[in-house]
Amino acid sequence: MIRIISILAGVFFTFALLISFSKGAYSYVSEPPAATAANVYHKEPKELELASNGPFGKFDRQQVQRGFQVYTEVCSNCHMLHQVAFRDLKTLGYNDDEVKAIAAKLKIPHYDAKTGEVKTVSGMPTDHFPPVVYGGQGSPPDLSLITKAREGGPAYVYSLLTGYEKQSGDMLAKFPDAKTPDGLYYNPYFANLNIAMPPPLTSDGQVTYKDGTKPTVDQMARDVAAFLVWTAEPKLENRHQAGFAVLGFLIFATILAYMAYQNVWAGKKH
């Protein structure tokens, strides 16, 4: 009885699936899906080697500090860093006074408990990076987690920043609809190819690095990507350190557990 019902149920689902399959197969064969410009011309991120890559990754504090400088002078005009507090910068090597100075340069909206108004005051180390008022096209995403929020992580950010180019005539010939609309910019590393962000790093020397490193567009992009890995994952080094300690212990303990297991079962055929 159960078997009759089950065979009927099996036939029911199979039949429904075959109808869906045949309709899908027919339309796939009769009108194959057209290639879109995005499928054809989208590029995978370039390789980016950072000190934080891999299981032995650590932050290159010099590089991250340079990246912070690029963020402050270029990106912070449009992009927020809401999750990061000024005091977090201490782990990058800035001392208390430097952190206070960085915070004080920025204006943070504070709620005044006495009057109930929101006032703008100079930042304190306990504050987070302030909201950014942006009036242009599109909505610039918050950058705190951007390297974890995009497929490809820091390599994607680096490729995007250095990837602006002109649309090829070849592409315009094949996909005339993919011509970059006004107000957007062509960047093949962006999923839809046309991004609302104008190229932020336009020329070498846009930022003057305090440590004297040559500020080429490529260098600035690498440095800001390294900085953004830190903003997304400030505990990366702690995590790796703890990981080695934990795995070291576990490997040792598992070897002992294996020896105990062999000892218990010695002589007992199984």
Next chain:
Amino acid sequence: MSFPWAQTYKPTNPLMVWVDEKLPLPRFVYNAVGAGYPVPRNLNYAWNFGVLAGFCLMIQIVTGVVLAMHYASNAGMAFDSVEHIMRDVNYGWMLRYAHSNGASAFFAVVYIHIFRGFFYGSYKPPREMIWLLGVVIFLLMMATAFMGYVLPWGQMSFWGAQVITGLFSAFPLVGTAIHTWLLGGFAPGDAALNRFFSLHFLLPFVILGVVILHIWSLHIPGSSNPTGVEVKSESDTVPFHPYYTAKDGFGLGVFLILYCAVVFFAPNQFGHPDNYIVANPMQTPAHIVPEWYFWPFYAILRAFTQDFFIIPAKLMGVLAMFSSILVWFFLPWLDRSPVRSGNYRPLHRKFFWVLVADVAVLGYCGGAPAREPYVMISQIAAIYYFLHFLVILPLVSSLEKPEPLPFSITESVLGTDDYTARDLHAAPGLHASPAA
């Protein structure tokens, strides 16, 4: 199972004698997992996964309770509270990654545990109850994991909630009402998030209760074994402690190495980057997919693209997705073979491996965009999935010619069995007649 040769708990320490008279909990533990519980001697590593699953549940409960001390379930604060945990709470990053990867580990372990059941016929009499309780545990796990994933209130959290709660509106007549009632609104929002947090905290303890029933009902007939031949005599078994406490300890060590390697060195490997973007009801992600452990079922859901007479495609998908798990409830009655273990069922064995490949294909398609050729592939794979449980298994179990079984576990391990009385009435349960 109280096999007659089971060792008895005999405390010598006067304190333990006193405790035993007032509250026989140590005696209970001794009889459940100690030297008082005889277990077949020939269990292989596939039998480690039940204990590992219980361990994963413990990890999830411990990390979850501590995370709940710092998490805010209000829609305006949830995402930031998770980042607060990651950045400011001492070892918060460890708790969070342990919990999110713990869910993946829990499902990986449970899938292996379930497939062990498929192969070795663990669902067959007298163990049907264990199997049914197990399917209930799996359904509770799915509900818990789904709600847990909504809590960080990222893009995938919100849109995944939108898709899955939207399925309830597929039911005719009552669908929309149920949908609104479940969500506390017309779309996932603050109301939904708060109730999901409450239920996500509750359900693991319900799972814990069902796990206790699951283990209790296992201890009535005792464990099965790779030959599928029931225990007949003392030489077939070893006491759980120290034999399987030692083996499970080693298995646990291997599991923890793999789990900690992921937690500490690749914690976002199994996640989706979009969940690091705050939920935005105005912006739909390019591809909405659940976590990997739901992919096979997601593929079955999306495989139904055409209406089936009066049943709309959406409802067909929902029915099929739920049915794909509900068929497991009927397995003890669909599979009528008198032989338990796939080791002695050549045809069943082959179809088992086809099922494994099929589920892997469904899983891959579930994580892929809902485009051709993935949709067509998932349709074929879904056809095989339903045919496997509903048509192939019943037919194969009646028609196949099984290989001859060993007389006893002892015979399969030692080659001969001089210990067991050749009295068939000594041990009830499924077994073939000895070669005579």
